[in-house]
Amino acid sequence: MSRSNKKKYDEKTLAEKKTDFRRHLRTYLVMSVFFIVLNLFSSPGSFWAIWPILGWGIGVAMQGLSLYGPLKDPEDVHPTESDRGLPLKDLDDYEKREKLELPELNPRPYRDEDLV
Numbered sequence: 001m002s003r004s005n006k007k008k009y010d011e012k013t014l015a016e017k018k019t020d021f022r023r024h025l026r027t028y029l030v031m032s033v034f035f036i037v038l039n040l041f042s043s044p045g046s047f048w049a050i051w052p053i054l055g056w057g058i059g060v061a062m063q064g065l066s067l068y069g070p071l072k073d074p075e076d077v078h079p080t081e082s083d084r085g086l087p088l089k090d091l092d093d094y095e096k097r098e099k100l101e102l103p104e105l106n107p108r109p110y111r112d113e114d115l116v
Contacts, residue, residue: 014067021063028060 012020032053039049065071 021067025060028056
C-alpha cells in the first residue's frame with residue numbers, strides 16, 4: 001500500500017484508531033514472545049530481550065494512553081461521535097434515521113403451528 005492511499009492518523013475516526021491500537025498491541029505481544037524465545041536460545045546467560053520489549057512498550061503504552069487514558073485527545077471525545085466509526089457529516093443523517101418512528105406492524109394473520 002502506498003503512502004498516498006493511507007489515511008493520516010488525524011483523519012481517522014476513533015473506531016479506526018482503536019483498531020490500529022489493538023493491531024499494534026497484538027504485534028507487540030507476539031514480537032515480545034519472539035524476542036524472549038530468541039534470547040533463551042541465543043544467549044541464555046544474559047537477558048537482552050528486555051531492552052527491545054521496554055522500548056517498544058513505551059510506544060504502545062503512549063498510544064494506549066492517548067486513546068483510553070488521561071492523554072485522550074479532546075477532539076476524539078466529541079459529544080455527537082461515538083464508536084460507530086461514522087464521519088461527523090454522516091452522523092447527523094444516521095441519527096435522523098435512528099429517530100424515525102416506524103408504524104406498528106400488524107400481527108400475523110396465522111399462528112406458527114399452522115405452518116408445520
